[in-house]
Amino acid sequence: MRLQDKNIIVTGGASGIGLASVKRCLEEGANVVIADIEESDGAALAQKLDAEHSGRCLFKVCDVTDTTQVDTLFNDTQAELGSVDAVFNNAGIGGLCPSDELSDDDYLRIIDINLNGVFRVARAALRVMYRQGSGSIVNCASILGVFGQSQTAAYTAAKGGVVNMTRTLAIESAPKGVRVNAIGPGYIDTPLLDELDDEMLQGLIALHPMGRLGRPEEIANAFLFLASDEASFVTGAHLLVDGGFTAGKS
Ligand code: NDP
Secondary structure, three states: OOOOOOEEEEEOOOOHHHHHHHHHHHHOOOEEEEEEOOHHHHHHHHHHHHHHOOOOEEEEEOOOOOHHHHHHHHHHHHHHHOOOOEEEEOOOOOOOOOHHHOOHHHHHHHHHHHHHHHHHHHHHHHHHHHHHOOEEEEEEOOHHHOOOOOOOHHHHHHHHHHHHHHHHHHHHHHHHOEEEEEEEEOOEOOHHHHHOOHHHHHHHHHOOOOOOOEOHHHHHHHHHHHHOHHHOOOOOOEEEEOOOHHHOOO
């Protein structure tokens, strides 16, 4: 088992890419904490997954916009499981809007979850992992961290920030035994895409040379690699998992 006995936190773990990653980690022998804002669904989900796997699956409420909740998540997990070996800093939201119509509130909300939230979680993880002298943090970025796209000013600003913040965190933490990487998914078939109409979706699919959306499990596999000791010499990377989207046009 590739993650045997590792303790892993997945933010936004109750849906989409996060949920697929939770399942993949459990399959590989890890104990996993689902951290999400949705309490009732999350608790039932964790109970079900816990019963189906040898590793433990716990649920903890955590809104990544709340520093106290984030710090409590890490302190409680360390107290309960003994360590935090890897984190998938995955919670995020979409939000399409032409830039001239984007309100302060909507702009700031996307930045607060998708960028500031990633920092809050990474900072809490570093504090625990520095004490341990080991750990792996994986931030969820996007192809929209390296490409622009109309109606996504806040989202692209946040994801671009995540890509470059990952490099700084990796440089700071490498001497302390901690690795920090990012994953850049192409368009993945999750509830995040529900706001797209069919025409937009078909247009986006056409931008992937593989001619399809990615599956959440395909991002989970990238997380699994970066979280595991197989990636022991990988830090500061932005691993694009995008069906060729960023390779260019055919
Ligand atoms: P989902 O909407 O399926 O999952 C996101 C999860 O994060 C949900 O459970 C959501 O809860 C939760 N969440 C939202 N806000 C917060 C918060 N403040 N604190 C904690 N949890 C929160 O989306 P995906 O699985 O698609 O997205 C996961 C990550 O992947 C995001 O960072 C996204 O930007 C990134 N990504 C996704 C792509 C895609 O095409 N799907 C492409 C590139 C990157 P709730 O459902 O209650 O809102």
